[in-house]
Amino acid sequence: xxxxxxxxxxxxxxxxxxxxxxxxxxxxxxxxxxxxxxxxxxxxxxxxxxxxxxxxxxxxxxxxxxxxxxxxxxxxxxxxxxxxxxxxxxxxxxxxxxxxxxxxxxxxxxxxxxxxxxxxxxxxxxxxxxxxxxxxxxxxxxxxxxxxxxxxxxxxxxxxxxxxxxxxxxxxxxxxxxxxxxxxxxxxxxxxxxxxxxxxxxxxxxxxxxxxxxxxxxxxxxxxxxxxxxxxxxxxxxxxxxxxxxxxxxxxxxxxxxxxxxxxxxxxxxxxxxxx
Amino acid sequence: xxxxxxxxxxxxxxxxxxxxxxxxxxxxxxxxxxxxxxxxxxxxxxxxxxxxxxxxxxxxxxxxxxxxxxxxxxxxxxxxxxxxxxxxxxxxxxxxxxxxxxxxxxxxxxxxxxxxxxxxxxxxxxxxxxxxxxxxxxxxxxxxxxxxxxxxxxxxxxxxxxxxxxxxxxxxxxxxxxxxxxxxxxxxxxxxxxxxxxxxxxxxxxxxxxxxxxxxxxxxxxxxxxxxxxxxxxxxxxxxxxxxxxxxxxxxxxxxxxxxxxxxxxxxxxxxxxxxxxxxxxxxxxxxxx
Numbered sequence: 001x002x003x004x005x006x007x008x009x010x011x012x013x014x015x016x017x018x019x020x021x022x023x024x025x026x027x028x029x030x031x032x033x034x035x036x037x038x039x040x041x042x043x044x045x046x047x048x049x050x051x052x053x054x055x056x057x058x059x060x061x062x063x064x065x066x067x068x069x070x071x072x073x074x075x076x077x078x079x080x081x082x083x084x085x086x087x088x089x090x091x092x093x094x095x096x097x098x099x100x101x102x103x104x105x106x107x108x109x110x111x112x113x114x115x116x117x118x119x120x121x122x123x124x125x126x127x128x129x130x131x132x133x134x135x136x137x138x139x140x141x142x143x144x145x146x147x148x149x150x151x152x153x154x155x156x157x158x159x160x161x162x163x164x165x166x167x168x169x170x171x172x173x174x175x176x177x178x179x180x181x182x183x184x185x186x187x188x189x190x191x192x193x194x195x196x197x198x199x200x201x202x203x204x205x206x207x208x209x210x211x212x213x214x215x216x217x218x219x220x221x222x223x224x225x226x227x228x229x230x231x232x233x234x235x236x237x238x239x240x241x242x243x244x245x246x247x248x249x250x251x252x253x254x255x256x257x258x259x260x261x262x263x264x265x266x267x268x269x270x271x272x273x274x275x276x
Numbered sequence: 277x278x279x280x281x282x283x284x285x286x287x288x289x290x291x292x293x294x295x296x297x298x299x300x301x302x303x304x305x306x307x308x309x310x311x312x313x314x315x316x317x318x319x320x321x322x323x324x325x326x327x328x329x330x331x332x333x334x335x336x337x338x339x340x341x342x343x344x345x346x347x348x349x350x351x352x353x354x355x356x357x358x359x360x361x362x363x364x365x366x367x368x369x370x371x372x373x374x375x376x377x378x379x380x381x382x383x384x385x386x387x388x389x390x391x392x393x394x395x396x397x398x399x400x401x402x403x404x405x406x407x408x409x410x411x412x413x414x415x416x417x418x419x420x421x422x423x424x425x426x427x428x429x430x431x432x433x434x435x436x437x438x439x440x441x442x443x444x445x446x447x448x449x450x451x452x453x454x455x456x457x458x459x460x461x462x463x464x465x466x467x468x469x470x471x472x473x474x475x476x477x478x479x480x481x482x483x484x485x486x487x488x489x490x491x492x493x494x495x496x497x498x499x500x501x502x503x504x505x506x507x508x509x510x511x512x513x514x515x516x517x518x519x520x521x522x523x524x525x526x527x528x529x530x531x532x533x534x535x536x537x538x539x540x541x542x543x544x545x546x547x548x549x550x551x552x553x554x555x556x557x558x559x560x561x562x563x564x565x566x
Contacts, residue, residue: 005373014374020366021383024443028386030410031398043408045416089296092289100286108294115301117553119501121525122546123304125311125538128530130304149300156293181285210391212504217530227504230393234508241401241408248394259389260382267452270445271490 028252034245035059042242058246065243068250071229077140078215078225079208082147083155083201089148090155091197095185097156098163099171109160112153120150120213131218140223146214151204158203158269162196163189199265202258206266209255226251305546311539318533331540335528340516341541344524347431348548351438351520352499356492358439363446363491364484368476370447371454381451388444392504399437400426400509430510430518437505442498446491453487454480500549521545 022029034042035058036051062068097105127146128137136142166189174188190197212227219228230251233244259266315327335341370380387395403409404425412422425433457480465479503522506512512519512527519527525545529538 010373010375013369013372014376017369017372017374017380018376020369021380024440025383025386026410027395027398027403027440028390030402034402045408045413047408047410047413089292093293096286096289100282102283108290112293112297114553115297117497117549118301118305119522119542119545119549120503121501121522122308122542122549124525125529125535125542126304126307129307129535149296152293152297181282206389210389212392213501216393216504216507217526227391227393230391230397231504231508233397234393244397244401248398251394252390255391256386256389259385263381263385263448266385266388267449270494271449271487 028256031245031248034242035249037242037245039240039242042245058242059250061243062247062250066229066232066247068229068247071224071226072250072254074140074223075209075225075227078143078147079205081140081144082151082208083204085144085148086152086155086204087159087197087201090152090159091193094156094159094163095189097160098166099168109157112156116150116153124217128217136218138219138221138223143215143218143223143225146218147208147211150211150214151207154207154269155200155204158200159193159196161268162200163193165196166192199262200269202262203265203269206255206259206262308539308542308546311535312543314536314539316535316539318535327536331536332544335537335540335544340519340524341544343516344519344521345548347516347518348500348520348522350431351435351502352496354432354435355439355442355499356495358435359442359446359495360488360491362439362443363450364488366443366447367450367454367484368480370451381448385444385448387440388442388448390441392441393508395441396434396437396505396509399433399440404433426510427514430514434502434505434509434518437509438499438502441505442495445495449491450484450487453484457483496552497549500545500552521548 033049033051036054036056037048038053038055038057041048041052097109131137131142134142136145170192171184171188174184209225210227212231215225215227216231219225224232230247233240233247312331313327313329315323315325315330317323366384370377370384374380390398401409403411404423406412406422406424409422411425415422423429461479461483462475465475470478501522502520503526506518506520506523507526510518512523516524521541522545525538525541528534528541532538
């Protein structure tokens with residue numbers, strides 16, 4: 001929808017937008033460049049822009065020091081595991097709220113949303129003690145449970161807004177044909193709902209991947225995810241800027257790529273369907 | 277329309293989600309409340325029994341609490357101000373007919389996908405470090421003394437990092453809202469001879485009001501709980517200079533093992549979050565209903 005504007009205005013706006021966007025992106029770009037420099041070059045003054053002695057040794061050093069692959073695997077298990085369990089619980093709930101709403105449906109949805117407003121520190125201590133007593137501290141299944149619970153309201157809400165858009169007539173038709181309820185879900189609803197479910201999955205994997213309160217407070221060595229991995233770099237030791245950059249890049253690259261693909265769904269999911 | 281059988285089934289399908297969330301809400305919260313009235317320290321197991329309001333008196337009476345409360349408000353307020361004003365400006369800019377809109381969008385949205393500890397650490401070491409951070413180099417280039425950001429301006433530094441993370445969110449949502457403003461509306465207002473400022477004030481801003489409301493609401497929920505950014509940069513210090521309520525509870529309950537006092541802090545955090553939520557919902561309720 002190009003509006004007709006003078007070419008000078010267009011050039012001016014374009015230049016301004018690029019300058020601001022590059023400034024905002026510069027911490028990520030700088031991390032990317034520094035990750036391939038030697039430690040000496042990383043702290044050189046004045047700084048170099050492109051790596052002069054391109055090296056991959058930082059990545060090897062990071063793997064040796066903190067075992068990136070183990071933490072990455074933990075992140076994958078927890079983020080996908082919690083999202084899949086969340087979907088299994090949320091899909092039936094969202095289905096019934098979207099297609100068989102009662103007077104209380106709106107209230108239940110609002111109540112679910114309100115659980116997101118409860119600050120995590122309000123329940124940190126009991127959860128910590130329960131986890132300690134049940135030997136769930138620093139375990140992947142313990143973390144997965146918590147992650148499922150904190151993202152469940154968002155999953156229900158997102159699915160609900162997607163399911164709402166599925167035309168009810170189609171379900172009525174299936175019902176007329178004598179389809180059982182479960183058949184109705186599996187053969188009629190699911191195929192139509194798959195795009196919505198996929199978006200929900202993607203966004204919640206991103207949220208779980210970046211979650212940094214419970215992952216840091218409830219894990220240490222064994223079940224640590226990438227947030228815990230990177231937090232181990234918080235106290236500097238000797239020359240380490242290039243290694244920190246390499247570690248940072250490794251931690252954010254997978255989700256950055258996923259995120260770029262899911263910008264549109266992000267808006268919808270994070271605003272609980274209020275902005276589309 | 278729906279038979280009684282369907283209705284029962286529908287309820288059964290909703291039950292697991294409602295049940296687990298109910299447990300998740302009620303049980304730990306009740307325990308926090310219970311602990312907050314107990315003498316309970318992991319370091320001193322001899323200390324037991326009912327504490328009355330002692331934990332609350334201890335937490336609220338400590339100067340660190342007042343500071344943490346003020347820090348929390350400054351952190352939330354500061355980040356909201358930067359992201360809403362900056363986000364509105366950026367959304368308006370990106371909505372102009374410019375070249376490379378797709379790539380610009382990706383560049384601008386990227387910081388949102390950076391996990392909090394990474395964001396904090398690359399700012400701390402790559403940018404704000406007085407010796408080899410980019411800002412240090414920049415200051416030296418202009419002949420100035422590099423600033424030791426985290427020692428001199430700890431809270432401000434945390435605000436900058438968090439604002440950098442949330443500016444993309446505000447921008448993206450406001451841009452989405454802006455793009456739903458119909459072309460006819462814009463053209464009509466242009467034909468009527470409204471200038472840019474009036475168009476912004478009477479057409480665009482009212483249209484974006486709902487989205488701005490939502491940005492404020494959602495960000496406030498997340499900003500009240502800022503934790504990792506503080507944990508990996510300042511550790512709440514120097515002293516309590518960058519400790520917010522969330523971090524204070526962690527410090528008291530987990531680091532100092534004082535379960536009673538930590539729980540009292542947790543209850544206070546819940547109360548504050550509720551006050552903010554009610555206040556916000558009221559102040560902006562009319563926008564949400566629309």
